[in-house]
Amino acid sequence: MAKKIRLGILGGGGDSLIGVLHRVASQINDNYEIVGAVFNPNFEENIGFAKQIDVPTNRIYRDFDTLVEEELKLPKEERIQVCSVLTPNFLHFPMVKKLLDNGFHVICEKPMTTTYEEAKILQAAQERSGTVFALTHTYTGYPMVRQMREMIKSGAIGKVHKVDASYYQGWINSIIHDKAKRSTVWRLDPKKAGISSCMGDIGVHAFNMVEYTTGLKIKSVLADFNYLYDDNQMDVDGTVLVRMDKHVKGLIRSSQVATGEENGLSIAVYGEKGGLRWEQENPNFLYVLSDDQPLQVYKPGHAYNSKLSLGGTKLPPGHPEGIFDSMANIYLGVARAIRGEAYNDGEFPTMLDGLRGMDFIESTVESNKNGNVWVELD
Ligand SMILES: NC(=O)c1ccc[n+]([C@@H]2O[C@H](COP(=O)([O-])OP(=O)(O)OC[C@H]3O[C@@H](n4cnc5c(N)ncnc54)[C@H](O)[C@@H]3O)[C@@H](O)[C@H]2O)c1
Numbered sequence: 591m592a593k594k595i596r597l598g599i600l601g602g603g604g605d606s607l608i609g610v611l612h613r614v615a616s617q618i619n620d621n622y623e624i625v626g627a628v629f630n631p632n633f634e635e636n637i638g639f640a641k642q643i644d645v646p647t648n649r650i651y652r653d654f655d656t657l658v659e660e661e662l663k664l665p666k667e668e669r670i671q672v673c674s675v676l677t678p679n680f681l682h683f684p685m686v687k688k689l690l691d692n693g694f695h696v697i698c699e700k701p702m703t704t705t706y707e708e709a710k711i712l713q714a715a716q717e718r719s720g721t722v723f724a725l726t727h728t729y730t731g732y733p734m735v736r737q738m739r740e741m742i743k744s745g746a747i748g749k750v751h752k753v754d755a756s757y758y759q760g761w762i763n764s765i766i767h768d769k770a771k772r773s774t775v776w777r778l779d780p781k782k783a784g785i786s787s788c789m790g791d792i793g794v795h796a797f798n799m800v801e802y803t804t805g806l807k808i809k810s811v812l813a814d815f816n817y818l819y820d821d822n823q824m825d826v827d828g829t830v831l832v833r834m835d836k837h838v839k840g841l842i843r844s845s846q847v848a849t850g851e852e853n854g855l856s857i858a859v860y861g862e863k864g865g866l867r868w869e870q871e872n873p874n875f876l877y878v879l880s881d882d883q884p885l886q887v888y889k890p891g892h893a894y895n896s897k898l899s900l901g902g903t904k905l906p907p908g909h910p911e912g913i914f915d916s917m918a919n920i921y922l923g924v925a926r927a928i929r930g931e932a933y934n935d936g937e938f939p940t941m942l943d944g945l946r947g948m949d950f951i952e953s954t955v956e957s958n959k960n961g962n963v964w965v966e967l968d
Contacts, residue, residue: 602677612726624645674696679783682703712944725939728913728917730798734899739936748861757853759848785951787825797946798939813955814829816828825955
C-alpha cells in the first residue's frame with residue numbers, strides 16, 4: 591500500500607466554513623495524513639483545535655512563516671509534502687508563493703489571489719518549482735459534472751452554441767442592509783476579499799464550470815453589477831454576458847442577495863444536437879435534452895458513464911454522494927499527480943484555471959465600472 595501523503599493545513603480552523611470539507615475530503619480515499627498546520631492566527635485556538643481533532647501538536651505552528659521555516663529543517667521524508675491554503679483570499683498569494691518557492695505542492699482555495707497580476711506571479715513561480723498546484727473549484731469533482739465535460743468533448747450535443755450558468759445565494763441579504771454588520775464580514779472588505787465579493791466568491795465558480803464543461807474559453811465579458819448601497823464597495827449581485835466565439839454566447843448570473851437561495855449553482859449547455867443541464871443542489875442527476883427524444887436523466891456509477899465520471903464514484907448507483915465526495919475526488923487527482931501516477935487533466939483544476947478566474951473577475955469589474963462595456967480577456 592502506498593504511503594500516505596503528508597498534508598499541512600493553513601486556515602480552515604474550527605471557526606471556518608471550508609475547513610471541515612477539506613479535512614474530510616482528504617481522508618475519504620485514504621491518501622493523506624494531516625501532519626502540520628496553522629489552523630488559526632490565534633495560537634491558543636490553533637493548538638486547542640488541533641487537540642480537538644487529534645492532530646499532534648508538535649507541528650502546530652504559531653504562523654505560516656514559522657511553518658515553512660521549521661518544516662524545511664525536517665528531513666524530506668518527514669516534511670509536509672502538500673499544503674492546503676484555506677484562509678481568506680488576501681492570504682492566498684503570499685502563502686502559495688512562499689510554498690511554491692520552497693518546493694511544496696499546493697492545494698489552494700478559490701479565488702486564487704486578489705489580483706490578476708498576483709496570479710501571473712504564481713504561474714511563474716509554479717513553472718520554476720515544477721510542483722503540483724490545484725485550485726479547489728469543488729464542483730468539478732462531481733461525477734455528473736465530469737460526465738457533462740466528457741459528453742461535450744465526445745460531441746454528444748454537437749457544436750455548442752449557448753451556455754447559461756448561475757450561482758445564486760441569499761446569505762448577504764441578512765447583513766448588507768445594516769452598515770455596522772457589513773464591516774464585520776471579510777467577503778465585503780476589499781482588503782481581505784479582493785476587488786469583488788459576488789463575482790469573486792461565487793461568479794468565478796460559475797465561470798469555471800462553463801470553461802470546465804465546454805472545454806471552450808470565454809473571450810469577452812459585459813457585466814452589470816449591483817452594490818445595493820452607494821457606500822458599499824463590493825458587488826453583491828451581477829449578471830455577465832459572455833462571448834466565447836462569434837457564434838457561442840451565453841451568460842453568467844450570480845447573486846448573494848437572491849433571498850432564500852442557498853447554493854443554487856446550475857449550468858446548462860446547449861448544442862446543435864442537444865442540451866445538458868446540471869444543478870448543484872441535486873448533483874446526482876444530469877439532464878440530457880433533445881428536440882426529438884424524451885428527456886433523459888444520467889446518474890452516477892452506471893457503466894454508461896465516462897471513465898472520468900466513474901472514477902469519481904465509490905459506491906454502486908443509488909447511494910447519493912455529495913459535496914464531500916466531490917472535493918475528495920479533487921484530492922484523489924492531486925494525490926495521483928504528487929505520486930507521479932497517470933491522471934486525467936479533468937481530475938483537478940489547475941494554475942491555468944486560477945489565472946483565468948482572476949482575469950474573469952477583474953474583467954467583469956472593469957466592464958461594470960466603465961459603463962457596462964465589452965472587455966476582452968487575455
Ligand atoms: N470551494 C468552495 O466552494 C469554497 C467555499 C467556501 C469558501 N471557499 C474559500 O475558502 C477560503 C476560506 O473561506 P471560509 O469561508 O472558510 O473563511 P472563514 O472566514 O470561515 O475561515 C477562515 C479561516 O482562516 C483562518 N485564518 C485567518 N487568518 C489566518 C492566518 N493568518 N493564518 C492561519 N489561519 C488564518 C481563520 O481563523 C479561519 O479558521 C476563501 O478563500 C473562500 O473563498 C471556497
